[in-house]
Amino acid sequence: MEAAIHDIVSSLRRLEPPQRAEALLNFPPWEALAIFEQLEAPLQEELLHWLPPEKVDQLLMDLDPDDRVRLLDTLTIPVAEALLASLSARERWLTQQLLSYPQESAGHIMTPEYLALSPALTAAEALARIRSQGHHAGPLQVLPVLDDAGRLLGLLTLSQLVLADPEQKISGLMVANVPRTTPETDQEEVARLIQAADLLALPVVDGSGRLLGLVTVDDALDVIHYEREEDFARAAATQPLRRPYFSISVFELTRSRLVWLTLLALAGTLTVQVLTVFEGLLEQVVTLSLFIPLLIGVGGNSGAQAATTVTRAIATDDVAGVAAVILRETRVGLLLGGALGLLTYLPILLIFNGLMAAVVSLTLVVICTLATLVGSGMPLLARRLDIDPAVVSAPVVTTVVDASGLVVYFLIAKAVMDI
Amino acid sequence: MEAAIHDIVSSLRRLEPPQRAEALLNFPPWEALAIFEQLEAPLQEELLHWLPPEKVDQLLMDLDPDDRVRLLDTLTIPVAEALLASLSARERWLTQQLLSYPQESAGHIMTPEYLALSPALTAAEALARIRSQGHHAGPLQVLPVLDDAGRLLGLLTLSQLVLADPEQKISGLMVANVPRTTPETDQEEVARLIQAADLLALPVVDGSGRLLGLVTVDDALDVIHYEREEDFARAAATQPLRRPYFSISVFELTRSRLVWLTLLALAGTLTVQVLTVFEGLLEQVVTLSLFIPLLIGVGGNSGAQAATTVTRAIATDDVAGVAAVILRETRVGLLLGGALGLLTYLPILLIFNGLMAAVVSLTLVVICTLATLVGSGMPLLARRLDIDPAVVSAPVVTTVVDASGLVVYFLIAKAVMDI
Numbered sequence: 008m009e010a011a012i013h014d015i016v017s018s019l020r021r022l023e024p025p026q027r028a029e030a031l032l033n034f035p036p037w038e039a040l041a042i043f044e045q046l047e048a049p050l051q052e053e054l055l056h057w058l059p060p061e062k063v064d065q066l067l068m069d070l071d072p073d074d075r076v077r078l079l080d081t082l083t084i085p086v087a088e089a090l091l092a093s094l095s096a097r098e099r100w101l102t103q104q105l106l107s108y109p110q111e112s113a114g115h116i117m118t119p120e121y122l123a124l125s126p127a128l129t130a131a132e133a134l135a136r137i138r139s140q141g142h143h144a145g146p147l148q149v150l151p152v153l154d155d156a157g158r159l160l161g162l163l164t165l166s167q168l169v170l171a172d173p174e175q176k177i178s179g180l181m182v183a184n185v186p187r188t189t190p191e192t193d194q195e196e197v198a199r200l201i202q203a204a205d206l207l208a209l210p211v212v213d214g215s216g217r218l219l220g221l222v223t224v225d226d227a228l229d230v231i232h233y234e235r236e237e238d239f240a241r242a243a244a245t246q247p248l249r250r251p252y253f254s255i256s257v258f259e260l261t262r263s264r265l266v267w268l269t270l271l272a273l274a275g276t277l278t279v280q281v282l283t284v285f286e287g288l289l290e291q292v293v294t295l296s297l298f299i300p301l302l303i304g305v306g307g308n309s310g311a312q313a314a315t316t317v318t319r320a321i322a323t324d325d326v327a328g329v330a331a332v333i334l335r336e337t338r339v340g341l342l343l344g345g346a347l348g349l350l351t352y353l354p355i356l357l358i359f360n361g362l363m364a365a366v367v368s369l370t371l372v373v374i375c376t377l378a379t380l381v382g383s384g385m386p387l388l389a390r391r392l393d394i395d396p397a398v399v400s401a402p403v404v405t406t407v408v409d410a411s412g413l414v415v416y417f418l419i420a421k422a423v424m425d426i
Numbered sequence: 427m428e429a430a431i432h433d434i435v436s437s438l439r440r441l442e443p444p445q446r447a448e449a450l451l452n453f454p455p456w457e458a459l460a461i462f463e464q465l466e467a468p469l470q471e472e473l474l475h476w477l478p479p480e481k482v483d484q485l486l487m488d489l490d491p492d493d494r495v496r497l498l499d500t501l502t503i504p505v506a507e508a509l510l511a512s513l514s515a516r517e518r519w520l521t522q523q524l525l526s527y528p529q530e531s532a533g534h535i536m537t538p539e540y541l542a543l544s545p546a547l548t549a550a551e552a553l554a555r556i557r558s559q560g561h562h563a564g565p566l567q568v569l570p571v572l573d574d575a576g577r578l579l580g581l582l583t584l585s586q587l588v589l590a591d592p593e594q595k596i597s598g599l600m601v602a603n604v605p606r607t608t609p610e611t612d613q614e615e616v617a618r619l620i621q622a623a624d625l626l627a628l629p630v631v632d633g634s635g636r637l638l639g640l641v642t643v644d645d646a647l648d649v650i651h652y653e654r655e656e657d658f659a660r661a662a663a664t665q666p667l668r669r670p671y672f673s674i675s676v677f678e679l680t681r682s683r684l685v686w687l688t689l690l691a692l693a694g695t696l697t698v699q700v701l702t703v704f705e706g707l708l709e710q711v712v713t714l715s716l717f718i719p720l721l722i723g724v725g726g727n728s729g730a731q732a733a734t735t736v737t738r739a740i741a742t743d744d745v746a747g748v749a750a751v752i753l754r755e756t757r758v759g760l761l762l763g764g765a766l767g768l769l770t771y772l773p774i775l776l777i778f779n780g781l782m783a784a785v786v787s788l789t790l791v792v793i794c795t796l797a798t799l800v801g802s803g804m805p806l807l808a809r810r811l812d813i814d815p816a817v818v819s820a821p822v823v824t825t826v827v828d829a830s831g832l833v834v835y836f837l838i839a840k841a842v843m844d845i
Contacts, residue, residue, distance in 0.1 A: 011603050013623040147585040148567050165584050166566040184430050202651050204432040228647050232621050235654045242661040243734035243820055244727055252739035257754055261761040264731045271727050278719035289712050296708055296715040300697035300828055303719055308663055308690050308821055312683045315662035320671035335676055342680040401662055402727055409719055
């Protein structure tokens with residue numbers, strides 16, 4: 008049925024909100040739930056306005072706690088609280104548990120429902136337990152093994168359990184030394200650990216090792232998908248749309264881009280001020296203005312390259328020594344600038360003159376080094392200030408490098424041309 | 427043991443290649459395999475040079491076919507062929523099957539090993555079959571159901587099978603109408619379907635519906651992780667490093683950035699040519715040069731915003747009408763340019779003069795519209811030409827928009843200032 012549902016979801020996406028709600032009401036409850044689960048949270052939110060209240064309550068009740076939390080996150084607090092109040096006591100408790108952890112943390116996205124095994128059971132007893140209690144117990148692919156106090160002893164996959172000798176004890180079957188995380192850990196770090204260590208699920212435990220929930224591999228897939236949409240938006244100084252392109256009005260599209268565009272334009276006025284300072288120089292040597300876009304382009308690009316490399320290195324490796332990174336990047340910048348400087352010297356000498364060639368080549372060396380230094384330093388500084396290093400995106404680096412690059416250019420021109 | 431292994435992998439990453447090989451030899455074979463599996467392909471490749479040949483053959487033999495293919499992809503053809511020759515006939519056959527499909531396709535990354543069930547079995551019989559044959563049969567979380575000709579009838583999860591009434595037939599338990607894909611489908615599309623439809627595995631079938639293999643949810647996680655690294659690199663005009671930052675020499679880092687930086691700089695010389703054409707105008711009105719970086723900055727940013735939005739829309743939704751997208755984006759560009767033009771008019775009027783204010787404001791309107799048009803049109807054009815729309819990254823759009831933006835600026839200046 009999943010294919011059918013995925014196709015239904017695709018066609019529902021293209022409808023207007025009232026028609027979408029009407030269409031959803033035509034499906035039997037379990038199918039409507041499966042469709043609702045696959046819609047993006049903003050579309051789910053819209054549906055809440057258009058569906059009859061009793062249908063809303065039923066859908067919300069039937070959602071898994073982690074899917075419910077994802078929906079509640081998009082709502083205003085009064086709406087979310089009204090919906091929470093409509094849940095059964097148990098479902099409300101499960102949901103509030105997740106909501107109590109910060110957004111985008113392991114605790115916020117975990118599945119608080121799981122079927123736990125005791126280490127003293129045999130494989131056959133454990134399978135019997137799963138048959139009798141597993142029907143609404145959350146994901147069964149990975150089964151946590153807990154002691155009497157609820158502390159995590161190990162994990163067992165359902166495959167391992169099925170393949171095991173029926174008489175073997177769970178304590179001998181489970182994998183004891185499994186990675187685990189705290190509920191406060193950032194969701195991206197959790198997803199990365201699941202990916203790097205090839206896990207089916209990562210247990211979330213409290214300070215005394217008691218199991219709170221599981222983050223499964225499909226949760227990790229959702230997280231990385233979500234973070235990737237955010238990366239894209241950030242790299243282009245816009246906001247993630249999180250819903251189909253054609254469901255967004257031209258006005259909303261404009262708004263999602265205008266804030267960043269205006270901020271960057273405002274920061275860009277710094278270049279106007281720098282150029283005003285050197286206006287006299289430009290009047291004397293108009294040729295200098297011909298290279299402005301080329302030079303700041305190279306600066307922006309090399310700065311963005313360094314920023315991206317260092318941001319990824321921070322995210323995926325252990326970048327311990329700040330000084331070592333800065334030193335390496337400075338050397339890379341010098342090499343890049345040196346190479347470009349050498350490449351441009353002869354053409355400019357032939358087309359313009361020796362002085363211009365010297366100015367542009369020297370500026371390329373300094374601008375590349377400066378841009379690489381700034382580009383690599385900014386994510387490291389952001390991390391030090393406890394800001395997500397990924398906010399230091401290409402447009403931000405470019406804007407910072409533009410004005411300083413121009414200052415370098417004119418100072419070198421003044422020195423070389425002896426003006 | 428997985429935690430231990432993940433930690434061992436992290437510390438091995440920090441060693442030099444010969445020491446890494448030496449350390450790996452100290453672990454028992456199954457542990458060495460688990461460690462090897464979690465290392466990045468370039469580090470695996472290095473290890474092949476430093477490990478004794480018999481150890482290399484053993485590791486390669488024990489790897490899952492899809493992991494083996496990922497490693498072979500990084501090797502030169504003669505080395506890969508020599509290693510293939512060392513495999514057993516069955517493993518070589520499985521591996522060559524995957525290698526016969528294009529890189530980054532579903533067929534190339536799928537698991538060709540699976541345990542298939544017949545629809546006539548009861549749940550109890552199926553479980554007995556899994557117990558007897560499931561030990562080296564690939565992933566068991568999802569079990570394909572095949573007819574006698576090997577055609578896919580449906581899927582069943584191991585959880586569903588365990589929870590089912592032992593007497594029930596597989597034909598009644600399986601989910602029949604499941605999404606499936608062809609071996610040629612791009613891996614990113616496959617991963618997106620697995621994510622959007624919440625699948626544990628996506629079956630890969632040939633033209634007559636026969637099952638070729640399964641792409642599992644953890645394969646999808648690897649794909650999205652890999653594509654994300656590629657996005658990052660592309661957004662900053664560099665190459666994905668695919669290995670720890672500190673294991674890469676300064677020279678290699680430079681090389682990974684120099685090609686793109688030089689190409690963009692070469693394309694940037696177009697701006698020098700445009701400015702040379704308008705040098706006379708710049709000599710008469712030096713003030714015009716003051717706004718060059720600001721204007722091309724705004725153009726680059728709004729072009730990158732449009733390119734990213736449309737690239738994502740192509741990737742995630744069904745962007746059918748090219749004309750509709752272009753029309754919407756043109757309206758967004760006009761609104762953005764209009765807003766920025768209005769914002770800048772008064773300050774420039776006060777600081778400079780009315781003519782400059784009119785020129786800059788008008789240019790902002792035209793540049794934003796032009797950049798949004800180019801930025802949205804390029805990914806659509808790329809798709810038409812069967813190129814991945816994602817190659818139209820911010821640096822490429824910016825470079826195209828820079829030169830044309832300058833032409834617009836000077837033409838408007840000529841018209842408004844009547845020169």
